Amino acid sequence: MKPEGHRWFAATYALQTRFTERGRMLEARRRLLAGLRGDVLEIGAGTGANFAHYPPEARVIAIEPDPHMLRRAQATLAALPARNIDVRLAPAEHLPFDDASFDAAVTTLVLCSVGDLAQSLAELRRVLRPGGELRFMEHVRGEGALVRVQSLAQPVWGWCAAGCHLDRRIEDALRAAGFEISSLKHSKLAPWLPMIRGVATAPSPAAADATPPGG
Ligand SMILES: C[S@@+](CC[C@H](N)C(=O)[O-])C[C@H]1O[C@@H](n2cnc3c(N)ncnc32)[C@H](O)[C@@H]1O
Numbered sequence: 704m705k706p707e708g709h710r711w712f713a714a715t716y717a718l719q720t721r722f723t724e725r726g727r728m729l730e731a732r733r734r735l736l737a738g739l740r741g742d743v744l745e746i747g748a749g750t751g752a753n754f755a756h757y758p759p760e761a762r763v764i765a766i767e768p769d770p771h772m773l774r775r776a777q778a779t780l781a782a783l784p785a786r787n788i789d790v791r792l793a794p795a796e797h798l799p800f801d802d803a804s805f806d807a808a809v810t811t812l813v814l815c816s817v818g819d820l821a822q823s824l825a826e827l828r829r830v831l832r833p834g835g836e837l838r839f840m841e842h843v844r845g846e847g848a849l850v851r852v853q854s855l856a857q858p859v860w861g862w863c864a865a866g867c868h869l870d871r872r873i874e875d876a877l878r879a880a881g882f883e884i885s886s887l888k889h890s891k892l893a894p895w896l897p898m899i900r901g902v903a904t905a906p907s908p909a910a911a912d913a914t915p916p917g918g
Contacts, residue, residue, distance in 0.1 A: 704768045704794060704818060704866070712865035713771035717750050724752055731890075732756045732811065735838050735900055741806030744830060746795040746823070747813030748772070751779030754788055761807075762787045768794040769865075795823035803832040811840045812892075814876070815867045824880035833907030837882060840900035842892050844870040852895055869896070877903045 733756045740760035745753060748765035749772050757763050765788055767773045776790045793799050795817045808827050817823040827837060845853055853869040860869055877884060882903035892898040 708769035708771045709865040710771045712863075713750070713769060713775060715863075716772075717775050720750055720752055729756075731840060731900060735811070735840050736761075736809065739807050739809075739838070742804065743807045743809060744798070744800070744805045744827075745809040745811075746798075746827070747810065747816060748776045748790065749813070751776035751790070753809065753811055754779055754786060755783055757786065757788065759787070763789070764800075764805075765790045766793040766795070766798070768792060794818075795826060798826045798830050800830045802829050803835075805830050805835060806832060807836045807838065809838050812842065814839070814841045814873050815869070815871055816865065818866070820871060820873075820876050821880065824876060824882070828880055828882065828905050831905040833905060835905050836885075837877075837903040837905065838901075839873070839877070839903060840898065841871075841873045842869070842896040842898045843873045845895070845897050849895065849897070856895070874899060881906065 732753055736753060736756045737758065739758055741762065743757070743761045743763045745763060745765040748767045751765070754765070754776075765776060767776055767790065770792065773790060773792050780786060780788055780790060795813070796819050808831055814820060814823070831837065844850065850870065857869050861867060874884065874887070883906055884901060884903045887899060887901040890898050890900070
């Protein structure tokens with residue numbers, strides 16, 4: 704992420720969401736965030752599309768590294784009835800929070816864009832308390848012929864969408880970072896954008912380090 708951010712992407716994303724943030728997408732966000740409570744971290748909050756859907760029991764810190772997006776997120780927040788949401792400038796790769804300081808974390812359409820996916824997931828795992836939930840909704844690499852379409856489109860797509868990657872294997876990356884996936888649903892954001900949403904859990908260090916009997 705360039706320190707000065709992506710002014711045009713922030714503007715086009717805000718415009719795009721006026722058309723896409725309705726119907727199934729709104730319902731998907733609402734379901735993803737339902738039941739969250741306690742201290743919740745959202746990374747890459749963008750224009751703040753999730754803000755309206757947090758339950759009142761959640762105390763949310765939403766980070767966003769792009770100053771243009773951050774301004775839009777602040778405007779979204781200001782237009783909502785009072786919410787327990789605090790928006791801050793920070794990248795997912797370097798979270799300015801103590802270990803185990805959040806009960807839950809949220810990523811929506813952001814793991815495609817972070818510069819260092821493994822580092823971002825390691826940071827999320829670090830700041831989540833053991834047993835804490837990571838609720839995710841992300842577009843992912845396709846299968847079969849779609850892989851070819853995605854790799855052909857990637858150079859232009861990545862340029863237009865501020866470094867978004869069409870072909871990330873998010874499910875594998877979550878597991879590699881030590882998360883356990885406890886719920887997973889597959890759908891499509893668009894015909895060329897397979898999407899996964901679900902819940903991953905940060906196991907306690909003891910459980911993660913345990914060697915299985917005979918292992
Ligand atoms: C497609 S937008 C999604 C925004 C929002 N999460 C949503 O669901 O609408 C991707 C967001 O990821 C943010 N982003 C890019 N690199 C990031 C990083 N290293 N850490 C955190 N967020 C990042 C971008 O600035 C942008 O706001």
